[in-house]
Amino acid sequence: MSGRTTVLKPPEGAMAPVRHPDAPAPGELLGAHYDQCFGCGEQSGGLRLRVRAGEGVGLTAEFTVDAAHQGAPGLAHGGVLTAALDETLGSLNWLQRVIAVTGRLETDFVRPVPVGTVLHLEARVTAVHGRKIYCAATGRIGGPEGPVAVRAEALFIEVRVDHFIKNGRSEEINAALADPDQVKVARAFEVNP
Numbered sequence: 001m002s003g004r005t006t007v008l009k010p011p012e013g014a015m016a017p018v019r020h021p022d023a024p025a026p027g028e029l030l031g032a033h034y035d036q037c038f039g040c041g042e043q044s045g046g047l048r049l050r051v052r053a054g055e056g057v058g059l060t061a062e063f064t065v066d067a068a069h070q071g072a073p074g075l076a077h078g079g080v081l082t083a084a085l086d087e088t089l090g091s092l093n094w095l096q097r098v099i100a101v102t103g104r105l106e107t108d109f110v111r112p113v114p115v116g117t118v119l120h121l122e123a124r125v126t127a128v129h130g131r132k133i134y135c136a137a138t139g140r141i142g143g144p145e146g147p148v149a150v151r152a153e154a155l156f157i158e159v160r161v162d163h164f165i166k167n168g169r170s171e172e173i174n175a176a177l178a179d180p181d182q183v184k185v186a187r188a189f190e191v192n193p
């Protein structure tokens with residue numbers, strides 16, 4: 001796509017993404033990866049994104065823009081829309097059973113998105129090269145087949161659980177480590193990839 005930085009173009013030798021055999025079935029709702037997550041958790045003012053597994057290494061998500069998400073009066077803030085794209089793209093990792101963080105994310109804002117709108121998101125991994133995961137997403141308004149309002153391309157980088165343990169504030173890390181279910185998911189990805 002014109003205007004994109006070259007780092008978002010998969011290099012020669014990049015591979016097609018592989019859906020993990022234990023990935024959630026198409027149509028299955030993916031739960032929050034962390035209940036305090038701004039994107040998929042339940043906290044007030046958050047995005048409360050609902051993500052469903054799709055076919056291949058793809059998925060869909062819905063984000064309802066509410067008054068807490070405004071930039072201009074009655075319109076969604078661009079950074080909030082980018083966060084919705086980021087969260088949707090990050091959820092793709094669950095289909096590959098890897099843990100990865102956003103390295104680069106480029107967003108096109110095509111149409112303004114009014115408060116009250118349901119943003120219908122769709123994302124897919126396009127290529128993988130070593131730890132680098134290339135992916136793309138769109139957000140449509142007026143229905144899943146409606147016009148594109150936002151779109152993004154991104155590069156995620158695979159990391160180990162240690163990335164969070166080393167860098168996260170100890171208060172939240174200790175609470176997460178004390179929650180066996182949360183850690184079980186993260187460990188399962190690493191021990192049994």
Ligand SMILES: CCCCCCCCCCCCCCCC(=O)SCCNC(=O)CCNC(=O)[C@H](O)C(C)(C)COP(=O)(O)OP(=O)(O)OC[C@H]1O[C@@H](n2cnc3c(N)ncnc32)[C@H](O)[C@@H]1OP(=O)(O)O
Nearest residue numbers: 007086087090099101102103104157159164165176177186
């Ligand atoms: C108890 C705990 C439970 C935890 C349970 C799991 C929870 C799972 C939560 C997931 C959450 C998701 C939420 C939504 C997604 C976010 O929003 S994630 C948050 C936003 N992102 C970040 O905070 C990332 C901050 N950045 C970093 O930490 C580091 O820069 C990175 C990305 C880990 C890379 O550092 P690194 O591992 O040292 O990698 P490095 O060797 O520099 O680079 C590797 C390759 O990537 C390329 N690369 C790296 N950065 C970039 C970049 N910015 N642009 C272009 N290329 C890049 C390099 O050029 C290199 O390429 P090659 O030489 O291999 O061709």
